[in-house]
Amino acid sequence: MPKTARLTSSLSSSQEDYVKALYKLRHTGHGVSTSELAEHLHVSAPSVSEMFGKLAALGLVSHDRYRGAELTERGEAVAVEMIRHHRLLEMYLVKALGYSWDEVHEEAERLEHVISEQFEERIAAALGRPRRDPHGDPIPSERGDLEESPHTPLTACAAGDLVRVRRVSDSDPDKLRAIGELGLQLGADVEVLEPSRYEGPITVRLGRRLRQIPLGLAREVFVGD
Amino acid sequence: MPKTARLTSSLSSSQEDYVKALYKLRHTGHGVSTSELAEHLHVSAPSVSEMFGKLAALGLVSHDRYRGAELTERGEAVAVEMIRHHRLLEMYLVKALGYSWDEVHEEAERLEHVISEQFEERIAAALGRPRRDPHGDPIPSERGDLEESPHTPLTACAAGDLVRVRRVSDSDPDKLRAIGELGLQLGADVEVLEPSRYEGPITVRLGRRLRQIPLGLAREVFVGD
DNA sequence: GGGCAGTTTTCGGCACGCCTAAAAATCTTA
DNA sequence: TAAGATTTTTAGGCGTGCCGAAAACTGCCC
Numbered sequence: 087m088p089k090t091a092r093l094t095s096s097l098s099s100s101q102e103d104y105v106k107a108l109y110k111l112r113h114t115g116h117g118v119s120t121s122e123l124a125e126h127l128h129v130s131a132p133s134v135s136e137m138f139g140k141l142a143a144l145g146l147v148s149h150d151r152y153r154g155a156e157l158t159e160r161g162e163a164v165a166v167e168m169i170r171h172h173r174l175l176e177m178y179l180v181k182a183l184g185y186s187w188d189e190v191h192e193e194a195e196r197l198e199h200v201i202s203e204q205f206e207e208r209i210a211a212a213l214g215r216p217r218r219d220p221h222g223d224p225i226p227s228e229r230g231d232l233e234e235s236p237h238t239p240l241t242a243c244a245a246g247d248l249v250r251v252r253r254v255s256d257s258d259p260d261k262l263r264a265i266g267e268l269g270l271q272l273g274a275d276v277e278v279l280e281p282s283r284y285e286g287p288i289t290v291r292l293g294r295r296l297r298q299i300p301l302g303l304a305r306e307v308f309v310g311d
Numbered sequence: 312m313p314k315t316a317r318l319t320s321s322l323s324s325s326q327e328d329y330v331k332a333l334y335k336l337r338h339t340g341h342g343v344s345t346s347e348l349a350e351h352l353h354v355s356a357p358s359v360s361e362m363f364g365k366l367a368a369l370g371l372v373s374h375d376r377y378r379g380a381e382l383t384e385r386g387e388a389v390a391v392e393m394i395r396h397h398r399l400l401e402m403y404l405v406k407a408l409g410y411s412w413d414e415v416h417e418e419a420e421r422l423e424h425v426i427s428e429q430f431e432e433r434i435a436a437a438l439g440r441p442r443r444d445p446h447g448d449p450i451p452s453e454r455g456d457l458e459e460s461p462h463t464p465l466t467a468c469a470a471g472d473l474v475r476v477r478r479v480s481d482s483d484p485d486k487l488r489a490i491g492e493l494g495l496q497l498g499a500d501v502e503v504l505e506p507s508r509y510e511g512p513i514t515v516r517l518g519r520r521l522r523q524i525p526l527g528l529a530r531e532v533f534v535g536d
Numbered sequence: 537g538g539g540c541a542g543t544t545t546t547c548g549g550c551a552c553g554c555c556t557a558a559a560a561a562t563c564t565t566a
Numbered sequence: 567t568a569a570g571a572t573t574t575t576t577a578g579g580c581g582t583g584c585c586g587a588a589a590a591c592t593g594c595c596c
Binding site for chain 3: 098100129130132133136137140151152153
């Protein structure tokens with residue numbers, strides 16, 4: 087049985103970005119709308135409409151005209167492969183090259199489109215095949231299995247809750263940096279002293295220190311036990 | 312004094328490839344010809360002609376119509392920056408990720424266009440700021456200084472010469488692999504027993520072993536003392 | 537110095553990925 | 567359910583990087 091060629095062969099960076107975005111937005115009931123994807127990728131609706139056609143022709147997307155698009159099984163496999171690249175790269179940049187968690191996204195975003203399977207394999211091996219990236223997001227296995235991300239936001243905690251930081255949203259580098267400076271590293275133990283009131287900050291205990299976590303940051307932090 | 316922005320900002324991968332090629336072929340007396348560059352890059356002459364215009368408009372190239380093109384000082388700085396990226400990446404792939412010297416070129420070729428200055432700096436630091444890449448080619452300094460490559464081919468040696476392998480041409484991965492398998496690593500001590508006769512192999516002593524080096528491989532190996 | 541070979545540039549065209557404006561379809565709601 | 571609002575698609579255009587064919591130029595040789 088010949089080893090499967092990389093799924094992403096012959097896709098352009100743009101196409102890969104569309105596939106990734108479709109995966110990220112897939113929650114949306116039945117298909118991702120043109121305008122939703124356009125906003126997410128900062129392109130116009132016609133650009134998305136056009137790309138839907140191309141990706142459908144490639145068999146990566148099923149497109150109900152005027153309704154929305156969804157990844158096919160093959161499209162999903164491509165997306166998961168891209169996510170594996172991205173998260174492994176982020177982990178490698180942090181662990182091997184000393185990047186901070188707010189610096190990795192942009193670099194990984196560019197690298198993920200050009201690395202070979204060999205590169206992927208080598209950094210995975212060098213890292214000891216990690217299961218999570220620096221933000222706590224799960225790294226898909228080589229076979230494409232992908233766990234779910236922790237999803238209880240710190241804002242959902244009640245006074246007295248004892249929780250551990252499990253994941254931070256990687257959407258905004260500035261917020262990531264701020265969260266890091268507050269000491270909310272992955273694995274940090276947090277006791278919630280006072281939940282947010284009137285959109286104000288959450289008061290927590292972190293080790294011996296008390297901290298006020300602005301609501302805007304607390305929403306980016308996800309916890310578990 | 313503000314730090315100079317990266318010279319390669321806003322250049323496309325193609326443009327960077329043209330600049331690199333112009334640097335590589337620069338020996339050619341007065342300017343590189345359209346057809347020479349076209350052949351080197353596997354594109355048509357019209358494509359090169361067009362790109363000469365664009366690079367000239369960017370101030371990276373000076374173009375004598377119908378005569379040929381040469382890098383300007385700025386163009387040369389861009390080329391050296393690309394070469395620094397490329398050679399640092401090759402070294403990193405070998406030293407940090409276990410690539411062999413015949414596997415690195417292609418990967419570096421793709422990565423060099425997308426890495427940030429931060430990435431460059433981090434891998435340079437991780438490697439201890441190496442002066443040579445895995446093939447023995449000099450790595451330009453951050454300031455753009457570039458030594459010359461060793462250039463005495465093994466084929467120029469006479470019987471009895473005691474030399475050391477200093478550089479191997481990185482142009483052909485297959486030859487590189489073959490050269491490695493013969494034991495001609497960088498730094499290897501070689502005694503030339505019998506130079507090539509009638510296009511036949513060169514006989515050398517490598518440690519305790521005698522080796523026949525086919526002429527096609529010997530031409531890729533450069534030596535010094 | 538004129539012709540001719542070979543090289544270089546111009547011209548017209550194609551695919552890609554993007555855009556705006558306009559047309560078509562769908563959704564909403566009175 | 568029909569008009570108006572919204573969304574999506576089509577149409578037409580632009581820049582990049584590539585191509586082949588044709589025109590323009592250079593240089594060499596008689």
